Amino acid sequence: MNPHPLSQVFLRLFWTWFLLPILVLTILAIGATGYLGGQAFEDQQTRLNAAMAYNVTNYLDSTKRMLESLAAYGASSSLEDFSLALEMQQKGYQNFDTLFLLDSSGRVRVTFPRDERYNRLDLSGQRYFQEALHSDRVYTSPPFMSLRTGYPAVFLAIRVERQGVLVGELSLSELQTIISTNPNLPWQSTVFVTDPYGALLAHPDFRRVAQQENVGRMEIIRQVDDDGVTRMYFEDGRFYVGRASRIQPDGWIIVTQTLFTEIYGPYYIAALLLVLVYVVTLALFSRRLIQQFNRRLLLPITQLSKLSSSIASGEYDKNAHDVTTIPVTFHELDTLVSNFTRMSQAVAAREQELAYMASHDYLTRLPNRPLFQKRLAETIERAAPRQENFALLFVDLDNFKTINDAFGHQKGDHILRVVADLLIEAAPPSAFVGRLGGDEFGILLPEMRYARDAAALSEKILARFNLPIQLQNAQVYISASIGISFFPVDGTEPDSLIQNADTAMYSAKREGKNTYQFFHLELQTQAQERHLLSAHLHHALELQELRLVYQPIYSAAEHRPAKCEALARWKNPRLGEIAPEQFIALANETGLILPIGEWILRTACAQARPGWMKATPCPSA
Amino acid sequence: MNIAERQLKHPNFVALVARVLEETGLPPNLLTLELTENIFFQNYKDKELDVVLEQVKALGVMLALDDFGTGYSTLSCLTQIPFDEIKIDRSLTASITKEREAAIVKGILGMAKDLGMQVVAEGVETQEQVDFYCRLRCDLLQGHYFARPLPPDAVTRLLKQDLTA
Numbered sequence: 001m002n003p004h005p006l007s008q009v010f011l012r013l014f015w016t017w018f019l020l021p022i023l024v025l026t027i028l029a030i031g032a033t034g035y036l037g038g039q040a041f042e043d044q045q046t047r048l049n050a051a052m053a054y055n056v057t058n059y060l061d062s063t064k065r066m067l068e069s070l071a072a073y074g075a076s077s078s079l080e081d082f083s084l085a086l087e088m089q090q091k092g093y094q095n096f097d098t099l100f101l102l103d104s105s106g107r108v109r110v111t112f113p114r115d116e117r118y119n120r121l122d123l124s125g126q127r128y129f130q131e132a133l134h135s136d137r138v139y140t141s142p143p144f145m146s147l148r149t150g151y152p153a154v155f156l157a158i159r160v161e162r163q164g165v166l167v168g169e170l171s172l173s174e175l176q177t178i179i180s181t182n183p184n185l186p187w188q189s190t191v192f193v194t195d196p197y198g199a200l201l202a203h204p205d206f207r208r209v210a211q212q213e214n215v216g217r218m219e220i221i222r223q224v225d226d227d228g229v230t231r232m233y234f235e236d237g238r239f240y241v242g243r244a245s246r247i248q249p250d251g252w253i254i255v256t257q258t259l260f261t262e263i264y265g266p267y268y269i270a271a272l273l274l275v276l277v278y279v280v281t282l283a284l285f286s287r288r289l290i291q292q293f294n295r296r297l298l299l300p301i302t303q304l305s306k307l308s309s310s311i312a313s314g315e316y317d318k319n320a321h322d323v324t325t326i327p328v329t330f331h332e333l334d335t336l337v338s339n340f341t342r343m344s345q346a347v348a349a350r351e352q353e354l355a356y357m358a359s360h361d362y363l364t365r366l367p368n369r370p371l372f373q374k375r376l377a378e379t380i381e382r383a384a385p386r387q388e389n390f391a392l393l394f395v396d397l398d399n400f401k402t403i404n405d406a407f408g409h410q411k412g413d414h415i416l417r418v419v420a421d422l423l424i425e426a427a428p429p430s431a432f433v434g435r436l437g438g439d440e441f442g443i444l445l446p447e448m449r450y451a452r453d454a455a456a457l458s459e460k461i462l463a464r465f466n467l468p469i470q471l472q473n474a475q476v477y478i479s480a481s482i483g484i485s486f487f488p489v490d491g492t493e494p495d496s497l498i499q500n501a502d503t504a505m506y507s508a509k510r511e512g513k514n515t516y517q518f519f520h521l522e523l524q525t526q527a528q529e530r531h532l533l534s535a536h537l538h539h540a541l542e543l544q545e546l547r548l549v550y551q552p553i554y555s556a557a558e559h560r561p562a563k564c565e566a567l568a569r570w571k572n573p574r575l576g577e578i579a580p581e582q583f584i585a586l587a588n589e590t591g592l593i594l595p596i597g598e599w600i601l602r603t604a605c606a607q608a609r610p611g612w613m614k615a616t617p618c619p620s621a
Numbered sequence: 622m623n624i625a626e627r628q629l630k631h632p633n634f635v636a637l638v639a640r641v642l643e644e645t646g647l648p649p650n651l652l653t654l655e656l657t658e659n660i661f662f663q664n665y666k667d668k669e670l671d672v673v674l675e676q677v678k679a680l681g682v683m684l685a686l687d688d689f690g691t692g693y694s695t696l697s698c699l700t701q702i703p704f705d706e707i708k709i710d711r712s713l714t715a716s717i718t719k720e721r722e723a724a725i726v727k728g729i730l731g732m733a734k735d736l737g738m739q740v741v742a743e744g745v746e747t748q749e750q751v752d753f754y755c756r757l758r759c760d761l762l763q764g765h766y767f768a769r770p771l772p773p774d775a776v777t778r779l780l781k782q783d784l785t786a
Binding site: 547548549550551552553554555556557559560561562563564565566567569584587588591593594597598600601602604605606607608 | 622623624625626627628631637638641642644645647651652653655741742751754755758759760761762763767768769770771772773776779780783
């Protein structure tokens, strides 16, 4: 797997070890604060709710006690006394809008304030009658809209011994007052009361009670139990924190709620601002940090890595001054950059040396054959469009192998160095001298247009060779053979130009060495013929194209054959009879003389054996 | 037969000659190996060549110095190598009418006699040349005057005729 770029690695580290922990810690801190704040608020809600529940319970209980005491009184007195007490109670305290007494069959016996229209009215089917008749406790009815007062109210009913059932119509306006005018109620907090089924008994907005609204759908109402619940919820598009609890025995539900946004708004905004400032600071800090990181570390390292890439791909020239553009701001980077510079310079130097060694001959320091061919190709490219011609000299030392064998390689190398210096000295400044092979040199003459100049230069070179070369304890005379070819008449390709100069040189050798020859087509034909001949000669043995003839040698005294000389002959079906000098010379050059010589030896010895020995005293090959 | 420089320098040359002689059963003294002067000029310091020629001689094979009188003749090679025969070059034979060349040939013949070497005159084509060499008591003559190179069976026939004649 490839390593990621430094910037990515740094960003990931930065995220994992810096930003992310800070963000997580922040969120945890906010959460903890919120939780603790919530706890405190919940406690406050619980206290508030308990207080309100106490108030409501108190009110309801006192009302009930009043009814109970009336009932106790009624059980032990006459109807008149009881009626009087009820009337006084109703008029005097006005806790109840209406009080009415039902007999045990459910018919109205008397109402207060007195209203004869209700007498004998059968209310036995009403629930409050049934519930109260069979219970010792005060029964509380669901709320309803009183037709007499036009106010919401509930019935409280209790059984009265011997008299029947006493029913009081309790207006909810008093309850309304209790929940609306509590001085302990915090700002933006409200209280409302419902019966066990969610029907509103009291609400700060009294119209909702008047409209007999049921809030049983509210979650907090549905979930309330004997211990009470605290919830956050949306209601009428607002966000509340509320607590609901039930008061016994009627199961009324007291809900206290506080508008969350109103209470926490300021804190909320302050907290948001804080978080915002915090995030912005963090972002700016991170940005600055990353900038610094980029400028001081990432940028230099990226530049260094680019430079190293360019060096790896073989560009050495630019890096030396490019290094100075790298901003160095700390010690280690300085060391790295200076080491890098030293290394790259060393590499460049070595590369140059390698390139030099690859393109030059170690011994003579002359360009080698590949470089010579490259230069030749470049010269051709320049000369071809301008239709210029130029000369190429192929110089080969005569008998160098003999000298090398005679004096040893060290001396031979010395001679080659001397010859190289000599050729450079003799050649014009525009010439390009290269060593093409063992004792072969090439002289490229891009500005030489005329054959006579090439001839003059060749003569000059041959004349220089006339001077002896001083070895430690001997003087050596060497000579050279030179072949000359011209672009474009003798070839338009580097290879053919060199080849043809070589061919011309070879022709000079045949001319007796120590001379020069221009290339001409006939030479090429000869060379091609030699090539053809050598190709056929390779197969001459196995195709049995060779044969031996014998020239008798006579004794001078007796004029009789004494012995004979074996001579090889070659007849090729396509080329015909080939002159012995020609193919023997070729065999010598190509090394085929070894198998051919062996064949001659074997054949001559074998053919001489059968008849001739008996016949003559000395047949001999 | 002629032996080229390359053959002579081949490490297995002596072994090859020995093996061929053994296989064909040819008596070694009937085989003459001809070497040109150039070999010695170009290898005049090569002791290995001397060793090879000593070994060939030890097989009983004859050695001849071919094309003598042309090229870079060095008399020193005659002292170095125990040649059995000298072959005077055809170009020298062709110009024996000239005084200088005739003198050289005489010198060669005299020297060969003294060194106990046979002399073959190559390129003998005229009666005049035959007379010249016979007068100087040259041992052997080779050339068109006597016979051209012949195929093996013609050689056999020639030898039979010669016997019967």
